[in-house]
């Protein structure tokens with residue numbers, strides 16, 4: 001467990017590199033009250049960010065959707081990250097940029113609020129840190145594109161995920177699957193979901209799920225190694241019938257699922273092994289862009 005308020009090292013905070021301990025916001029911060037910040041998570045392998053350009057583009061788009069100002073160019077963003085990595089990381093880690101509003105309103109009216117940016121960076125491993133995890137099924141529906149701009153990685157879209165993760169852990173699971181309001185499979189609380197059945201890989205479309213950068217990397221890997229990947233709308237019965245199930249995410253990488261509720265899944269699947277091998281190779285090359293796969 002890390003107490004992030006006690007992180008050592010430097011953070012980028014509104015155009016300055018300052019000590020982490022000094023990066024404070026007021027209790028009456030607009031984004032804290034109205035959940036309208038946007039953020040990213042970028043993995044660092046051997047001191048180099050993976051898919052930095054794609055994370056930059058998603059952050060830029062998320063800020064545009066949430067009407068926050070984000071003025072950094074891709075080059076400036078990259079330079080800041082390189083400086084933070086140099087200050088804070090010995091080998092592997094994580095970069096967390098967040099854009100949020102100042103404290104100039106205590107209502108949804110943002111006329112007088114300005115946009116702030118913080119970019120933190122710390123040493124880190126993988127999210128689950130075990131060979132396989134268990135999933136429950138959340139009772140809370142995931143928001144979809146028709147009612148919320150879920151293509152933005154914004155704090156507001158995580159409310160049902162946070163409650164769902166608390167409940168999943170109370171029930172003894174590591175995480176849970178979230179369904180949309182029509183009971184189609186969406187994703188888990190912070191990862192995209194894939195499954196393998198008879199040598200075909202399946203994953204839900206992004207109507208109610210974040211289009212994860214790791215998800216996009218895996219889809220590109222599958223195309224490259226000529227394994228069929230079907231993207232669409234699926235029900236729980238489709239996953240429960242699968243041979244193997246795995247999650248994707250920057251922090252989780254490619255993560256096997258051993259159990260969903262009471263159903264067990266194989267941890268030995270040669271297609272999963274091919275995906276993992278290729279993903280590990282991509283990590284070792286520290287690709288800047290998904291398009292280089």
Ligand code: PMP
Nearest residue numbers: 190191192210212213214249250
């Ligand atoms: N879905 C959600 C809700 C997430 O929070 C994340 C983590 N960013 C993902 C999927 C995976 O996205 P990525 O591969 O870009 O990390």
